[in-house]
Amino acid sequence: MRCGKMAAPAAGTRGGVRRRCQRLLYWVPVLFISSILCWSYYAYVTQLCLLSMANIGEKVVCLIAYHLFFMLFVWSYWKTIFTLPMNPSKEFHLSYADKELLEREPRGEAQQEIFRRAAKDLPIYTRTMSGAIRYCDRCQLVKPDRCHHCSVCDKCILKMDHHCPWVNNCVGFSNYKFFLLFLAYSLLYCLFIAATDLQYFIKFWTNGLPDTQAKFHIMFLFFAAAMFSVSLSSLFGYHCWLVSKNKSTLEAFRAPIFRHGTDKNGFSLGFSKNLRQVFGDEKKYWLLPVFTSLGDGCSFPTCLVNQDPEQVSTPVGLNSTTKNENHLFPPKTLRDSQSHLLTDTQSWTECSANTEKGKVVPKGMSNLGLTVENET
DSSP: OHHHHHHHHHHHHHHHHHHHHHHHHTTHHHHHHHHHHHHHHIIIIIIIIITTOOOHHHHHHHHHHHHHHHHHHHHHHHHHHHSOOOOOOGGGBOOHHHHHHHHHSOTTHHHHHHHHHHHTTSOOOEEOTTSOEEEETTTTEEOOTTOEEETTTTEEETTOOEEETTTTEEESTTTHHHHHHHHHHHHHHHHHHHHHHHHHHHHHHTTOSOSSTHHHHHHHHHHHHHHHHHHHHHHHHHHHHHHHHTOOHHHHHSOOEETTEEOTTTTOOOHHHHHHHHHOSOGGGTTSSSOOOOSOSSOOOOTTSOOOTTSOOOOTTOSSSOTTOSOOOOOOOOOGGGGGGGSSOOOTTOSSTTTSTTOOOOTTOTTGGGOEEEOO
16 A cells, blocks of 8 residues: 555656656757757858958948847847747636536536537637537637637637747747748748858859858858748748638648638638738837737638628627727628628527528538537
């Protein structure tokens, strides 16, 4: 008995040590990028500009431009790493009483009623593949639209795009703008280095440089800048396309599912509004890594929602824009190609969605409000 009592604390200690080691390993990619950045600073400023460039004017211009790109690169990278991902607000969490009911009740109609009651007043449009309410069993909450559970962070992340090992952080609603600027400024940083280093790289191969250690720094600096420019340009171009379509990386691989079916462009509001959702209304802040994204991350305007007077409006405090914000996203006009999806009236409360007289209910959708499925 005594040995058995001692085994549990020992196992817990080993598990804690393992988790701490994993957390330390997660910082290895960040340390690698930081090391490359520090070396590139030394190679460009000291070896190229100060020791290899003979023209004073060229030195001054290159140093000023380089430090501008370097500052913006480091600033946006820092913000992407250390901005904490946002989690769903308390309205989406189950109450203590509901949690107790879930523990006592077997899976069945009783649990389905608990989830239905918890989600009825929330601005939720998306569902699982079977048409069920999206619920996270680990976090014990009803998932907001575009929210997903990150297995690395072990949390539900608002508007999760992906977990990026190069920043050791989840990229989501709170830092997606910073991530985009990080890609943009890192690409400009590499392109600038490659462009200004090119003539000295050519001199290296034509024996036009003195035989010093600077020539090797110049050679490797050009190779590294050119290599990173290729990979960054493709990644940055892909995320620019995602922004133009108002999609996340997860939504690009698996289209969001709404009450009436799948729609890969369900959150697209048009190029201008899609851009403003990420960068905000004030264009003077677009190029700076300061948070200006619109909304609260818990609800998003969608062109699949019928905005007629009979429909229940978004609950106060859960709108995509808060009362204290000056900006407001008007609902987007429904696309003609989707008009057939809204032949019947919707309501978040879903209390009498399938009992109205003369209402046509698609096959297999008659009990959507009561169907619940865990999704992680």
